[in-house]
Amino acid sequence: MTVTAVRDGSRGVRPNRYGRAMADPSTYRPAPGAIPTSPGVYKFRDAHGRVIYVGKAKSLRPRLSSYFQDIAGLHSRTATMVTTAASVEWTVVGTEVEALQLEYSWIKEFDPRFNVKYRDDKSYPELAVTLNEEFPRVQVMRGAHKKGVRYFGPYGHAWAIRETVDLMLRVFPVRTCSNGVFKRAKQVGRPCLLGYIGKCAAPCVGKISQAEHAELAEEFCDFMAGRTGGYLRRLEQQMKEAAAAMEYERAARLRDDMAALTRAMEKNAVVLGDGTDADLLAVAEDELEAAVQIFHVRGGRVRGQRGWVTDKVEDIDTPALVEHALQQLYGGGTESVPREVLVPALPEPAGPVQEWLTGLRGSQVDLRVPQRGDKKDLMITVQRNAQQGLALHKTKRASDLTTRSRALQEIAEALELDSVPLRIECFDISHLQGEDVVASMVVFEDGLARKSEYRRFQIKGFEGQDDVRSMHEVVGRRFRRYLREREQTGEWAVPEEEDGPQETTANGPVDPETGRPRRFAYPPQLLVVDGGQPQVAAAKRALDELGIDDIALCGLAKRLEEVWLPGQDDPVVLPRSSEGLYLLQRVRDEAHRFAITYQRAKRGKRFTAGELDSVPGLGETRRQALLKHFGSLKKLRAATVDQLCEVPGIGRRTAETVAAALASRPPAAPAVNTATGEIIDDSADTGTAGPVTSRPPDREAPTDHTTHLTETP
Known part of the structure; x- marks a missing residue:
């Protein structure tokens, strides 16, 4: 392999429009002829020499050249990366599979800030049978697999393994003690408690021979591998024979053994009728984050489940997320590769990834998207779990007071507000081909949705696909109502359509019928519209017509998650990991959901x-x-x-x-x-x-x- 480094471009650092240092990509752009066309892996480094991004390519020349085009044509996240970097270097490899392996190694080594980061990097527990020992034992193990040890799982929790083992030991009393306990019992000639209560065959004191105990361990493994039918039939036959011979105590014990095994089987119901070994992976994502969910199926039964959440700090689609998830799952060598790996979308290209998995397994691996049958149905279940995992993560993130406070502070700093926006209102327009035009207004106070303040609007004055005009109409209508109800000359004004004195509070007028403040009495500190420059300009024009100049205004464009301010030619680009951007996105998505539901x-x-x-x-x-x-x-x-x-x-x-x-x-x-x-x-x-x-x-x-x-x- 050949490593080529390109000259340092840190001298070309210049400030951007926000005053932050920003490198000029042209200062470290390699000459087009200097970049090879072979497969390889490349690294971008910042001015301090830290690796900020690692990528791979089937052909290095076109891939690296794509980073050095006009910045205006790059995705915002890619533009941020190339302007943060100060140099680029690459390593040429022989095949795409080698590139895949090297990319994973460098990501693990350098932890680049612009690569996908999985938050859950722990190892999951597995049920292990140490067949390589003189007297095999059953235990919970984590980490890399060892030769001569039979593994089942992984499981989400160690207690789930212990519950299963406790049921199984009644029928298969395999040793579970540590080597120290085993040697001590052998020295004193007395078994441990499990030996006395019948949950261990007590090979330590010679109650069972080495061959008999090894056969018992093999039967345990066979049952855990899914070969259960024949064993249960043998137990049932033995129970009937014992009852016929009037050995009722033995028959009762066999009956209880069958019940225990049945309960253990119920914990791992058959989901794939062909008894195959497979891992199913599903992804749920939005613009900022993605949740990965994996079901491990062994012998047709779900043996374990695990999930990750990742920040999408780079421009990445579902196939690329799948590829990174497979690297995370199998790259460390702690997870065995099954015969089938089922995914929602194939990596692009899929051949090198499948070849890499085949090399790890030592035999052919089928990497594909399920299309029908039990595997398709199970994939839907895995997908549902991924969606719930993402929703749960967002709920936890939104409910954290410290996180919400940081998000509001970041918004205030990015938009140069005098204070944090404790009340945020967001507007969205929805229609179907210009018909049934509606709008929504959602309210967030202190970073949390205040659903009692939500409002929805029918726009009947005109029809058509004119979101700008609709936004102007809705914002104007909302703040006309506000002006009617705000304080004038030291008192709260009486709305034009109502007569007589009105009850007031320190917070505004109160409706005499409901006893609640009027609907539009409170102004927001920040007004957000769903859209870019045109929608922001329309909302600004509506506020100017009403003489309102004390409410901050911005728009959030969905495609690139850019924040637009009135009268600005360039958007404010918040970091992808910013809590402020996450809050704005959640406000915008809630406005969209509320509008589309009404429409x-x-x-x-x-x-x-x-x-x-x-x-x-x-x-x-x-x-x-x-x-x-x-x-x-x-x-x-x-x-x-x-x-x-x-x-x-x-x-x-x-x-x-x-x-x-x-x-x-x-x-x-x-x-x-x-x-x-x-x-x-x-x-x-x-x-x-x-x-x-x-x-x-x-x-x-x-x-x-x-x-x-x-x-x-």
Whole structure:
């Protein structure tokens, strides 16, 4: 292998527009002809010589050249990396497999800041049987595998192994003591407690020979490997023979042994009927983080589960995440490679990774994406666990007071605010091809969602795919209401549409009917809009028209997660690991979720009216009963007359009328939300008549307040 280093470019350091030092990539760009076209691994170093990024390439020349194009054309995270770096060097290897191995070694050695970082780097416990010892023992082991030791697992927790072993020792009383305890018992001629209670065959005192104990350990391994049917049948036959011979105590013990083994088997139910060994890996991700979940299946049974969470500090897609996860899982040599490795997306290219896994296993490894059957169903379960893992991680992160405080402080510093934004409001626009235009307003106080303050808006003054105009209208409407209710000349103003004295508090006017503060009485310290420069300019124009200049404003563009400020030509780019960026993203995503949920409900009502309202003899009550019973219009359209008759209040004649009416109308074509690019699908069973998007259903609907923007201010 040949190592080539490129000259140091630290002298070309210049400040960026935020005053931070930034290297000029042109100062350390290698000459195009100096970069080889062979496979290799490369390292970017900063001005202090620290490795900040490690990558591999099938051909080094085009890959490295791609980093030195115009910075404006690079992804924001890639641009940050190349401007932080001051030099680049590479190592030429013989094959792509060698590049994969070297890349993993360097990532583990240098821990580069711009590479994927897995937070969970611990070893997981496994059930081990030391067949290489004179008297094999069963124990919990971690770390690298040893020759002559039979492993089962890994398990998520050591206590899960001990529970299984405790059930198994009743039938297979294999030694579990340490070497010290074994030698001591052999010296004094007395077994330990397990030997007295029948959970150890006590080879230490000669109750069982070495050959008999070795055979017992082999039977234990066979049962753990999934060969259970024959052994249980033998036990059942022995139990019947003992009962026939009136050896009832022995028959009862065999019966209890069968029950114990059955309970142990229930802890590891069969999930793959072909009894295969496989690892299933799934990934759940957003723009900032990704959760990896792995199920270890041995002998068709789930033997263990593990998960990681990673910060996406580099521009990385799902295939690359899968490749990094496989490196993390098998690269350290502590995890055996099974016959099949099932993933949600194949690495690009998949050949070197599969060859690398085959080399680790010593025989062919099938790396693929499951398409059907039990393996596809199990992959869905693993994917669901990954999504729950990511959601749990976000929940823990959001609930930490220190983290929230740091996030608010980072936002204040990045946007140059006078104080931290304790109240943040975010607006989002949603529509379907210009129809059913709606907007949402979500509120976060002290970094936490305040769902009672959420508001949703109908925009009826115009239709069309004009998000900028809609944003201007919504922001203007919200703050007109605020101006009506804010303090004027030392007193709280009475809204124009109401007469008479109003009760007030120190925080603002109180609604005499509900006793609660009015809906728009509190201004935010920070107003966030979902979008880039055009949306920010529209919101700023709405505030200027109302004479409001004491509310900070920014926009969060989804594609590159850039923060846009009014009147700025360049965005503010927060670090990918920034808690402030994470909070802004969570606020923006919540506004989007709330808007799309409302838009979905409106579309569902409109679609239902077109499908069911014209059916003769079908009133509102029975329409709702049908939709509630079937959950979606697609399922209702596919129902038979007999199935329709099962709905309370629907007779056969009405059922036949409904079926005929739905059959005479072709299903509606799928619609696309042009604001988000999502395909709206009404085939999912959501429990309502409305369609759902690719986002998760709204499981915790906040208090909804609808404001029609057709009123006259």
